[in-house]
Amino acid sequence: MFATATRNFVDEVDRGGLLIPVSSLNDTIALLTVVVKRKRFWVWQKPKYVPTDFNLNDLLTGDTPIKPGVIETDFIKYNGTYGDKIQGTVASQFVHSSVSLEGKDSSKLQLSFDSLKKEEVDVQKLLLDSKDRVLDMSHCLVQQTKQKHRRVFGIVKERIVTAQPCSVIEEVQKGGECGGGLSLCGPKSPKVALKENGSLSKDSNINMEIPVHTTIAYALLELEIKQDGRYELCLLSDTDGGFEVDGPKEGLFGVIGAPASENDHLRQELEQLSDHFQLLSALPATTRSSLLQQITNVMKDRGAVSSLQHVLDQMRLDKIPSLSDVTATDSQKQNIQAILDLLEESGQEKSKPLLTALHLIISAMDEMKNDCLAVLGMCCRLTVLPALELLVQCVTGKGELPRGSAGLAALTEDVYEKTEHLFASSNVSLTRDGDTVKTYINHVPGNLALVLCIAVRGLASLAHSD
Structure with missing residues (x-):
């Protein structure tokens, strides 16, 4: 508090x-x-x-x-x-x-x-x-x-x-x-x-x-x-x-240099991260479904998202996290443990890449505003997530999309209002102009638009149908 x-x-x-x-x-x-x-x-x-x-x-x-x-x-x-x-x-x-x-x-x-x-x-x-x-x-x-x-x-x-x-x-x-x-x-x-x-x-x-x-x-x-x-x-x-160090400094994961526009910047970032999204899409359908269900449960509480991000951060550093040290309710710990169990069940060959991919999308969620995270959690449906992914492609592309495009049918009036708020909270304007849906990135400091795109792409990868 x-x-x-x-x-x-x-x-x-x-x-x-x-x-x-x-x-x-x-x-x-x-x-x-x-x-x-x-x-x-x-x-x-x-x-x-x-x-x-x-x-x-x-x-x-x-x-x-x-x-x-x-x-x-x-x-x-x-x-x-x-x-x-x-x-x-x-x-x-x-x-x-x-x-x-x-x-x-x-x-x-x-x-x-x-x-x-x-x-x-x-x-x-x-x-x-x-x-x-x-x-x-x-x-x-x-x-x-x-x-x-x-x-x-x-x-x-x-x-x-x-x-x-x-x-x-x-x-x-x-x-x-x-x-x-x-x-x-x-x-x-x-x-x-x-x-x-x-x-x-x-x-x-x-x-x-x-x-x-x-x-x-x-x-x-x-x-x-x-x-x-x-x-x-x-x-x-x-x-x-x-x-001061003798050798070269260790870099962080991300695009180096400033592209010509925000659209180019987002597109380059997402292209660099595409392997992680493809890995999630390639998981067995039962694993994808279980992961999406458990992540949806975790998203109901900002504290649980931060706790899961911390646990995955420790695992990425090859540390063995203890849920007893996590500040979370028993139900939150059960959801986090269920996600960790799914990671373990994925097998030794995939565990490290899958850990990084999951760490990516949970870290993006942890960077989102509280209201943005809450609305995104309400949109975690198999029918809505592909539509959100289509809008992300619009944001990183030409910024325009026909309203009759396949995949946008899930954006009913109620869902569209939530989506409009979701994007606005991430510094992206979403408007309807006749038969066209338009997106525009507001040029303000921060990475809210990027973390939204990463979170949507990651969740949509788990919602892809075979």
């Missing part, structure tokens, strides 16, 4: 900027705190930031600490209420079962941060104080971070803090009816058994008190570190830090 509140705050006041939302109240973040930035496997994924227990002075050689000037100013007075209502009916056909789900969910998140202050270091003084200073390259944090690929040191140069006690209030009302072969209903409801037809409702009201001087967002200066411990502050936003 706190992470959602800080993320919404940053989206409102600094979207596409330098501010990083604090994800946990347990994180102690002060000026000059050392934060490890971890670049992700896919080039379009947002980095992860891990605050450490150390500040810059802890890593420096010598006994003289750096004491930069601190500038404190009033930031803004911020109060906000976020809410959404989702009502819809989903009917899905799988190989072994059919499911119908009707849900009426509403949620409200009320943020009362009130007056906020900004604390920032005097960067010019910090530059002068850092001249000729050297990092202790034998320090355990430096050694452990340097051994990891795609890790960067940053120091907190600015933070947004609460000026008085404040609160975050979340109210959730969930209700639904299920029919068919479901044993679970509702994304937040563990251990709910339903017979052939059943209903479920759940309400919750959580009030979280936030103490004064709590950091809710911060900005970093990355460090470019030489082998001898000398370092430079990266003052420009497009300048990346990192450790």
Whole structure:
């Protein structure tokens, strides 16, 4: 809940900027705190930031600490209420079962941060104080971070803090009816058994008190570190830090270079990833159907998607994940375990490529906005996914498609409205002009259009008929 509140705050006041939302109240973040930035496997994924227990002075050689000037100013007075209502009916056909789900969910998140202050270091003084200073390259944090690929040191140069006690209030009302072969209903409801037809409702009201001087967002200066411990502050936003290495730097998966247009960019990215989609399409029909069914279940809960992404990330690094360490309900863990079982059943020859392909589409979902993910989950039907894939081809192609095209018949008026919202939430305009459907990519920072295309292509690959 706190992470959602800080993320919404940053989206409102600094979207596409330098501010990083604090994800946990347990994180102690002060000026000059050392934060490890971890670049992700896919080039379009947002980095992860891990605050450490150390500040810059802890890593420096010598006994003289750096004491930069601190500038404190009033930031803004911020109060906000976020809410959404989702009502819809989903009917899905799988190989072994059919499911119908009707849900009426509403949620409200009320943020009362009130007056906020900004604390920032005097960067010019910090530059002068850092001249000729050297990092202790034998320090355990430096050694452990340097051994990891795609890790960067940053120091907190600015933070947004609460000026008085404040609160975050979340109210959730969930209700639904299920029919068919479901044993679970509702994304937040563990251990709910339903017979052939059943209903479920759940309400919750959580009030979280936030103490004064709590950091809710911060900005970093990355460090470019030489082998001898000398370092430079990266003052420009497009300048990346990192450790000096002898050999070539390891690249991330994705297209290198900027194509002439957004359409070309998306098309090149998807072409580079086409092997993963073909692998999913080539799976046995029963495996594809089971994977699609379990992924659809996971998509009902943003937390479950993030948990599954974390588990697959660990497996990709040849680590054995433990679901006991995953922050998820019992029902979510059952869905995640079912997906892991399907990976294991795929056989040794296909397991690693299949793991990467599945990691691709789940990582894309994890990058989507909450409302976008919710609507996409409601569109996970065997009849609708091919139509969404056709629209993705339109986005990456000429941007126009006849409304009478084969495959678009599944876009009934109700489904079209959801699809229009789905694309708009991903910075893609979807309009109907006479007998033509038109798509246009809005030129805004970020990769929302790309992650939508990846998620749709991946899900549609599992929905392909033999």
